[in-house]
Amino acid sequence: MTDPKPPRRGPTDPLLEIYLERRANLVRFFAARSGSTAAAEDLAQELYVKLATRDQAVTAENPVALIYRIATNVMLDRARGEARAVARDAAWRRVAHASEGGEDVADEAPADEAVASRQRLRQLVDAVGDLPPQMQRAFRLHKLEGRSHAETAQAMGLSVKSVEKHISAALKALTAKLGR
Numbered sequence: 001m002t003d004p005k006p007p008r009r010g011p012t013d014p015l016l017e018i019y020l021e022r023r024a025n026l027v028r029f030f031a032a033r034s035g036s037t038a039a040a041e042d043l044a045q046e047l048y049v050k051l052a053t054r055d056q057a058v059t060a061e062n063p064v065a066l067i068y069r070i071a072t073n074v075m076l077d078r079a080r081g082e083a084r085a086v087a088r089d090a091a092w093r094r095v096a097h098a099s100e101g102g103e104d105v106a107d108e109a110p111a112d113e114a115v116a117s118r119q120r121l122r123q124l125v126d127a128v129g130d131l132p133p134q135m136q137r138a139f140r141l142h143k144l145e146g147r148s149h150a151e152t153a154q155a156m157g158l159s160v161k162s163v164e165k166h167i168s169a170a171l172k173a174l175t176a177k178l179g180r
Contacts, residue, residue: 047067
């Protein structure tokens with residue numbers, strides 16, 4: 001013999017009981033205003049959460065009207081949030097994207113150009129690595145780290161004229177090796 005199932009206990013909150021009775025109507029209410037059944041289901045769920053987490057001491061003379069008032073507020077909150085998101089995205093797009101003729105254009109180089117650039121960079125790095133040590137260091141300090149000739153000369157313990165000669169020789173060697 002099996003024990004009979006205990007009776008199903010529903011919410012003891014009158015507003016939640018009314019919500020559950022009228023949930024289908026509320027979904028239709030939301031769908032009519034949002035134009036989407038999926039959005040209506042989401043809004044109905046948000047409404048349930050609002051009702052379930054509210055202060056239980058708050059009561060209303062007309063609980064159905066209160067539920068629909070809260071439902072309207074849930075929709076307005078969602079609409080305001082979506083409007084803020086659209087405005088935020090539009091502001092970001094104005095700052096982060098280039099456009100031409102009202103159409104967004106990518107700021108990034110096409111994939112084939114990016115690959116070719118990486119290959120050229122790899123060739124340059126290899127070619128710099130083949131330079132004599134002093135010439136290589138002068139080139140790196142000046143061209144890659146952005147130091148002036150005087151700063152490079154001081155870091156290397158050389159005269160400015162020697163640094164200029166190293167950099168000039170490095171540029172000639174790199175141009176000859178890379179063919180540019």
